[in-house]
Amino acid sequence: MTMRMKTHLTSFIKSNYRELVIGGILASAIFIVGHFSGGFIVRPDSVVLPFYMGINIFSFLFCWLTLALLISKFPMYKVLGVFGLLFLGAIAEYFMNIPNNPITIPLLILFWMGVSYLIIPKFFKKYQIAIIFTYGAVITYFFMFRRTSNYAEDHHPVVTTFLIVSISMMIVLWAYDRWKWLTNLRADKAKAELMLLKNQVNPHFFFNTLNNLYGLAVEKSEKAPAMILKLSDIMRYTIYDGNADYVYLKDEIAYIEDYIELNKIRYQKKVEITFIKDIPYSHKIAPILIVIPLENAFKHGVESLMENAFIKIEITTTNSGIFFRIKNNYEFKELKSKGIGLENLQKRLAMIYPNKHKLEITKTEDIYELSLSIKTT
Structure with a gap:
């Protein structure tokens, strides 16, 4: 690590000390609950222990820094409210350890929508109808088939796939929206520069x-x-x-x-x-x-x-x-x-x-x- 990087890191820690402490406490609580519920933490076999431990450490650090960043940018009650949904989802998964429990899936969807609203509010508001319709369809499908006898074998994987695909599509759509915005921004900048050159x-x-x-x-x-x-x-x-x-x-x-x-x-x-x-x-x-x-x-x-x-x-x-x-x-x-x-x-x-x-x-x-x-x- 170069001296310049150390200086930037030290400055970041000093200016965000409170947020890092609170984020670390919240991340620890989430991972402790995740450990007992089995919902988030990977429990590896002893053969591949170093690899999976590395994944868990990376996930914890990512969660910690994400929480610290959100706390520094948004009111505390909003961050706690959003991640409280994830916390409740982990508890529900622990006490209702069945694939068709009626709480975990809706809470996970609300958590993801809450994170999206916090991090990318303009994008969320722009596509809120499509986002609500997509996740509404997932929840509707879940509640339609959760009581069927073959839910665990046939329908639970479909619900999981829908969640993964919808989240992936949302990320891709956001990336495309950002690319389009940057392209238009460059075009407007070029047009403004061209007009300035004409006026000269x-x-x-x-x-x-x-x-x-x-x-x-x-x-x-x-x-x-x-x-x-x-x-x-x-x-x-x-x-x-x-x-x-x-x-x-x-x-x-x-x-x-x-x-x-x-x-x-x-x-x-x-x-x-x-x-x-x-x-x-x-x-x-x-x-x-x-x-x-x-x-x-x-x-x-x-x-x-x-x-x-x-x-x-x-x-x-x-x-x-x-x-x-x-x-x-x-x-x-x-x-x-x-x-x-x-x-x-x-x-x-x-x-x-x-x-x-x-x-x-x-x-x-x-x-x-x-x-x-x-x-x-």
């Missing part, structure tokens, strides 16, 4: 555009109305279509074209922009995705160059996917890192198109090129 796109773009729009309005420029219209279209697409899981590629391209025209007005300098489109297939794509590399091209390319800035964009489709390439020049000293925008793109691609995309980036001293292929089928 272009915030400074809107602020800069509004500043430029203010300048054009002060100058009473003829470009102001066109700029307002483009900005309105972009904001409408971002707010409404941007919340969708997928949009048609043609709508994303229209958004990109508005984005390009607005940036031409913003920068007020000559930028050579080539946009090649070949989209014979009508695919859908995650919205506001391929605009991220374009934003980087303007931010790290056009802004860093005084003249001769260019951006080349190519979007093509096949029957199975979409291919996107963007190429731009830049001032080498300006491109120090891949930036938040590219990290955003990589995270969104990993979440939306796992194992269905390929992203490649090549850089020279003054040319940056990004290519992205996405499988949509």
